[in-house]
Amino acid sequence: MQLGHVGIYVSDFDTMLSFYQSAFGFVVTDSVRSEQRALAFLTRDASSHHQFVLFTGRPEGVVSSHLINQISFKLDKLSELQKTYFRLIEAGAQEIDPITHGTAWSVYFRDPEGNRLEVYVETPWYITQPHRTPIDLTKPIDQIYAETEALCRMNPSFQPMRDWRLQAAAAIAAL
Numbered sequence: 001m002q003l004g005h006v007g008i009y010v011s012d013f014d015t016m017l018s019f020y021q022s023a024f025g026f027v028v029t030d031s032v033r034s035e036q037r038a039l040a041f042l043t044r045d046a047s048s049h050h051q052f053v054l055f056t057g058r059p060e061g062v063v064s065s066h067l068i069n070q071i072s073f074k075l076d077k078l079s080e081l082q083k084t085y086f087r088l089i090e091a092g093a094q095e096i097d098p099i100t101h102g103t104a105w106s107v108y109f110r111d112p113e114g115n116r117l118e119v120y121v122e123t124p125w126y127i128t129q130p131h132r133t134p135i136d137l138t139k140p141i142d143q144i145y146a147e148t149e150a151l152c153r154m155n156p157s158f159q160p161m162r163d164w165r166l167q168a169a170a171a172i173a174a175l
Contacts (some may be wrong), residue, residue: 006071007053010113011060013038019112023091023118024073024084026052058113070108072118078141081105081121085137088119098137102127102152103161105135105144123148126164131166 010016017040019028026042027109031051037057042051075081085107093109100106106120125148133151135144144157152158 003072005048005051005053006072007055008068008115009058010053010147011056011058012113013040013054013113018098019091019093020052020054023088023093023111025087068115070116070123072120075119075121078105078121078144081107081119082137082141084119098135100131100133100135100148101129102131102133102148102155103129105148107137122161123152124161125149125158126157126161127152127153127155131155134164 011042014135017028021028024044026044029041029043031040032038037055039053039055042052042054043050052071075084083097085096088107088109093105093111094114094138095108097108098106100123100145102123103126104120104122106118108116108118110116135148139147
């Protein structure tokens, strides 16, 4: 199972739409605007009509970090994460927090209405979770990679992710 898409209610539709387009490069595939509502379907994957949806309907002034823990977007390469990190800074994202979980390189942040988001790239290593170590995404990619691998190899639970996936698949098949 993979996450298909996420939809969130927003107060300031235009601000939120602009943020997600500039921070992530989302394209609007369909949208509706009327006096009663506005909604936009967004994607960065031509094989998926929408990965993210914005809806009006969040009451003005309602800011709660307890509505959603986080919304996470998976990227394919560390270089994409690095580019997104710089785009988030340019887009004015708040509470930008680049870290490694050992199993992934992640950037956590808040959008203009306070929703917590994550963009991440999987690493080829497994270590027991939760794990959280700050990383510097301004460093060269090969250096980030080497530092993360060294960090993971020092952990007693270290193993290649492919080995962990085989164990997980066996556990799932046994159900």
